[in-house]
Amino acid sequence: MKLPFFKKADIFLFALIIVLGAGSLLLAGSGKQGTVAVVRVDGEEVSRIQLTEAYQEHVTETAYGTNIFAIEGGTIRVKDADCRGQDCVHFAPINKAGQTIVCLPHHLSVTIEGSSDGPDVVVR
Numbered sequence: 001m002k003l004p005f006f007k008k009a010d011i012f013l014f015a016l017i018i019v020l021g022a023g024s025l026l027l028a029g030s031g032k033q034g035t036v037a038v039v040r041v042d043g044e045e046v047s048r049i050q051l052t053e054a055y056q057e058h059v060t061e062t063a064y065g066t067n068i069f070a071i072e073g074g075t076i077r078v079k080d081a082d083c084r085g086q087d088c089v090h091f092a093p094i095n096k097a098g099q100t101i102v103c104l105p106h107h108l109s110v111t112i113e114g115s116s117d118g119p120d121v122v123v124r
Contacts, residue, residue, distance in 0.1 A: 035097070035113070036049065036050055036051065036114055037049040037069075037094075037111070037112055038111050038113055039060055039069075039108065039110050040108070046060060047060060052072075053074060054072070056070075062108065065106045066082050067080070067088065067106060068080040068081070069110070075094060076093060076095070076101075077091065077094070077101070078091060081103055095112065096112060098111070098112065
């Protein structure tokens with residue numbers, strides 16, 4: 001009498017491992033959906049902006065001036081500002097936790113909060 005190569009318990013265990021693995025991949029892939037940009041003026045939070053894939057604009061008006069943010073592809077950047085230097089407009093778009101854009105004339109900062117996908121430090 002020849003025993004089958006796989007037993008019912010082996011097939012069940014294999015299927016369970018596949019389902020758990022697929023579920024963990026889905027949960028790990030959803031980390032970007034929770035990423036938020038926090039806008040602060042004089043250190044006080046004035047708004048939270050959900051980073052989305054679809055293009056949208058967000059206007060922040062303060063006593064110091066106006067900044068227009070462009071949100072697209074999970075990134076945020078300063079599209080326009082009425083400050084003199086326009087340094088904040090020249091910042092590259094940000095999308096990783098801990099990254100910041102600063103507009104000194106408007107006393108404004110935008111910081112990404114959320115889970116970081118990459119390493120904290122790279123040592124060479």
